[in-house]
Amino acid sequence: MTSEKKDLPGWLIDSKLNTFSRKMGKKAVVYGLGETVRGINKRGWTYTSFCSDEPNHFEDKRSLYGAQNFFIIDDEDTVGYFWDTPESVEFDIGFSKIDEIIVRQTSPDVDIYVIEGKNKKEIVSEFRKLTGACYIPPKWAFGYGQSRWSYINEDEVREVVSKYEELGIPIDSVYLDIDYMERFKDFTINEEAFPDFAKFVKEMLDKGIHLVPIIDAGVKVEDGYSVYEEGVKNNYFCKKEDGTDLVAAVWPGKSHFPDFLNDEVRAWFGQKYKLLLDAGIDGFWNDMNEPAIFYTEDHLREVFDEIEEFKGKNLDIHSFFKFKEVVGDIDNNSEDFKRFYHNYDGVKIRHDKVHNLFGFNMTKAAGEAFEKISPDKRILMFSRASYIGMHRYGGVWTGDNKSWWSHLLLSIQQMPALNMCGFLYSGCDIGGFGADCTEDLLLRWLESGLFNPLYRNHAADYTRRQELYSFGETVDFKNIVGLRYALIPYIYSEFMKAALNNGMFYMPLAFEYKDERVNEIEDQLLVGESIMIAPIYKQNASGRYVYLPEDMKMVRFRSAFDYDEEVLQKGDHYVDVALNEVVIFIRPGHALPIAPVSKNVSDIDYSKIEWITYRCDASSYEMYNDDGYSRIN
Numbered sequence: 234m235t236s237e238k239k240d241l242p243g244w245l246i247d248s249k250l251n252t253f254s255r256k257m258g259k260k261a262v263v264y265g266l267g268e269t270v271r272g273i274n275k276r277g278w279t280y281t282s283f284c285s286d287e288p289n290h291f292e293d294k295r296s297l298y299g300a301q302n303f304f305i306i307d308d309e310d311t312v313g314y315f316w317d318t319p320e321s322v323e324f325d326i327g328f329s330k331i332d333e334i335i336v337r338q339t340s341p342d343v344d345i346y347v348i349e350g351k352n353k354k355e356i357v358s359e360f361r362k363l364t365g366a367c368y369i370p371p372k373w374a375f376g377y378g379q380s381r382w383s384y385i386n387e388d389e390v391r392e393v394v395s396k397y398e399e400l401g402i403p404i405d406s407v408y409l410d411i412d413y414m415e416r417f418k419d420f421t422i423n424e425e426a427f428p429d430f431a432k433f434v435k436e437m438l439d440k441g442i443h444l445v446p447i448i449d450a451g452v453k454v455e456d457g458y459s460v461y462e463e464g465v466k467n468n469y470f471c472k473k474e475d476g477t478d479l480v481a482a483v484w485p486g487k488s489h490f491p492d493f494l495n496d497e498v499r500a501w502f503g504q505k506y507k508l509l510l511d512a513g514i515d516g517f518w519n520d521m522n523e524p525a526i527f528y529t530e531d532h533l534r535e536v537f538d539e540i541e542e543f544k545g546k547n548l549d550i551h552s553f554f555k556f557k558e559v560v561g562d563i564d565n566n567s568e569d570f571k572r573f574y575h576n577y578d579g580v581k582i583r584h585d586k587v588h589n590l591f592g593f594n595m596t597k598a599a600g601e602a603f604e605k606i607s608p609d610k611r612i613l614m615f616s617r618a619s620y621i622g623m624h625r626y627g628g629v630w631t632g633d634n635k636s637w638w639s640h641l642l643l644s645i646q647q648m649p650a651l652n653m654c655g656f657l658y659s660g661c662d663i664g665g666f667g668a669d670c671t672e673d674l675l676l677r678w679l680e681s682g683l684f685n686p687l688y689r690n691h692a693a694d695y696t697r698r699q700e701l702y703s704f705g706e707t708v709d710f711k712n713i714v715g716l717r718y719a720l721i722p723y724i725y726s727e728f729m730k731a732a733l734n735n736g737m738f739y740m741p742l743a744f745e746y747k748d749e750r751v752n753e754i755e756d757q758l759l760v761g762e763s764i765m766i767a768p769i770y771k772q773n774a775s776g777r778y779v780y781l782p783e784d785m786k787m788v789r790f791r792s793a794f795d796y797d798e799e800v801l802q803k804g805d806h807y808v809d810v811a812l813n814e815v816v817i818f819i820r821p822g823h824a825l826p827i828a829p830v831s832k833n834v835s836d837i838d839y840s841k842i843e844w845i846t847y848r849c850d851a852s853s854y855e856m857y858n859d860d861g862y863s864r865i866n
C-alpha cells in the first residue's frame with residue numbers, strides 16, 4: 234500500500250527540510266535496512282543509504298555497499314516502510330534524538346510504501362510480494378567455496394583443489410579474482426596464466442569444482458580492446474556534462490562505466506558473460522559496482538592543483554589537516570558522483586540522483602542475459618552493491634570485512650536484515666577479507682556461518698593465507714565443513730521454502746517469539762523452521778550464555794557423525810562450546826535431517842539421511858528438494 238507523502242500516518246513531515254519524523258516508544262525496536270553496520274536493532278545510529286565502496290566496516294560508518302531502504306518499526310504498532318528512492322537518503326534512528334526516527338531525503342521525489350501485516354513475518358512477506366520473487370542459485374553454490382585474491386594461474390588453482398582432495402575436505406567451488414583477466418579487463422582471460430581456459434574449466438568441473446570468476450563494473454580504456462571499443466562507438470558509457478566519456482580509475486587503471494540504467498547497454502553488457510559461459514563457467518560475482526572510483530581524471534587534476542599550494546610551506550595544524558583531507562579524499566569522492574550522467578530512455582540524469590541503482594542494474598544486466606543464454610540452467614550470481622529489487626537477479630556478499638571477531642558478530646547480525654529485503658542467497662567473507670586471520674577465528678567463523686547460503690572463505694592479497702590447510706592441523710576444519718555438507722539438505726530445503734514463499738531463512742528471535750526478552754537478543758538467530766543458533770564470537774571463549782525462549786533440544790556436534798543431544802528447559806543457560814564444536818538448538822515439534830558427509834553437493838546421498846527430532850518424528854518435516862539446476866522462477 235502506498236501513502237501520499239502529505240499524509241504518512243504517525244509521521245511529522247517537514248517539507249522544507251524534506252524530512253519525516255516519528256516518535257519511538259522506549260521499547261520500540263527497528264529491524265531492517267539490509268547490509269549496514271551495528272546490530273539487529275538499528276536504534277541508536279544514523280545510516281546513510283548510499284552504495285559505498287567502504288572497506289572499513291567500523292561502528293561509526295554510515296554507509297556500506299548496499300542501499301536497502303526497508304525497515305520495520307516494532308512499537309505499539311508494527312509497521313514496515315520502504316523508502317523507494319535511487320538517491321541518498323538518511324535514516325536517523327534515535328541518533329539525533331534518542332526517541333525519534335528522522336528520515337532525511339535528498340529530494341522530495343520519493344515513493345514511500347507503508348507495509349502492513351499482522352506481525353513482522355507477514356510484513357516481510359507482503360514487502361517481498363511487492364518486490365518480486367527471490368533469485369535462486371544452483372544447488373552446488375551451497376557447497377564450500379575457496380577464494381583468495383588472487384589465485385593467479387591454473388597451477389595455483391590446481392594446488393588449492395588438490396590440497397582439498399588430499400585432505401578429504403569437501404569443496405564445490407574456487408573463485409577467480411581479478412588476476413584471471415588480462416590486465417583486469419572484463420571478459421578477457423590472461424592466456425599466459427590460463428592457456429586453455431575452457432579446457433581448464435572442464436578439468437575442474439570433472440573434479441566437481443566450479444570456477445567462479447569476478448566481473449568488475451569498470452571497463453578498461455584501451456585501444457584494441459573490443460568491450461571498450463564497442464562501448465565507445467555505441468555511446469554505452471556514462472558521460473560527463475560535456476558529452477565525453479567519464480574516465481575513472483579502478484583496478485584496470487583508467488576505465489569507463491557502462492551506463493547500466495540503459496536497456497540497450499544492459500543487453501550488450503549481459504551478452505558479454507556468454508564468453509565465459511561458453512567456456513563452461515556457471516557462476517560469477519559482480520564487484521566494484523557501487524561504483525567504486527579510485528580517482529577520476531578530472532578530480533585528480535584538481536587535487537594536483539590544490540596540493541601545489543601547500544608545497545614548500547610550513548604546514549600548521551590546520552593546513553596539515555586540510556592537506557590530508559585533499560589527498561585522503563581522492564577515492565570515492567562525493568563530487569565525482571556528480572560528474573557523470575546516465576541516459577535513461579533519452580533523459581539525461583546526473584549519476585548521484587540514481588546512484589543506488591548502478592550495481593543493481595549491473596546485476597540485472599547479467600540476470601537478464603542468463604535467462605536468454607542459459608534458459609534451462611541456473612547460474613550463480615552475487616553482487617557487492619545492491620538496491621531493493623536486485624534480489625530478483627542475484628544475491629550479495631557483504632564485501633571487504635576484516636579478520637576481526639567484531640566482524641564475525643556483525644556478519645551474524647547482517648543476515649536477517651538482508652533476508653528481510655529478499656537477499657536470501659547471501660554471506661560474508663568467512664575468515665575475514667582484510668587483516669590476518671587466526672586458526673581459532675577461522676574455525677569459529679566457519680561454525681557461526683555454518684548455515685550461510687553463501688559459504689565462502691575469501692581473503693585479500695597480502696594477508697595471511699587462510700585456506701583450511703594453512704594452519705597445520707586440519708581435522709577440525711574437515712569436521713566442520715563436513716558437517717556443513719551433512720546439513721545441506723536442511724539448508725537447501727529451508728532456503729527454497731523461504732525463497733518460494735517470500736519468507737526468511739535467517740530470522741531474529743523476535744520474529745517468532747513474543748516474550749520481551751527476545752527483543753534484546755542480538756547474537757542468536759532462527760535458521761529455517763527447526764533450529765536456533767547461538768554462535769561463539771569472542772576469542773578464547775569456551776562457552777556462552779544462551780537464552781531459550783522455549784524448551785529446546787541442544788545438539789552438540791563434533792562432526793556430522795559424532796554428536797550428543799540434551800533437552801534444555803526454557804530460560805538462560807551457560808553452554809560450553811569447545812573450539813571444535815558446533816551447538817545448535819532444535820525447536821519442539823521439529824526435526825533436522827543429517828546426510829552422510831559427501832565430497833561435494835552433487836554427491837549428497839538423500840537416501841541415507843538420519844534425523845534428529847524433538848517431540849515429533851521425522852515425518853513432520855517437509856523436505857524440499859529438486860535437481861538443483863533447473864530454473865524455477
Ligand code: GLC
Binds near residue numbers: 521633692
Ligand atoms: C574488492 C572486492 C574483493 C576483491 C578485490 C579484488 O575489494 O570486494 O572481494 O577480492 O576487490 O578484486
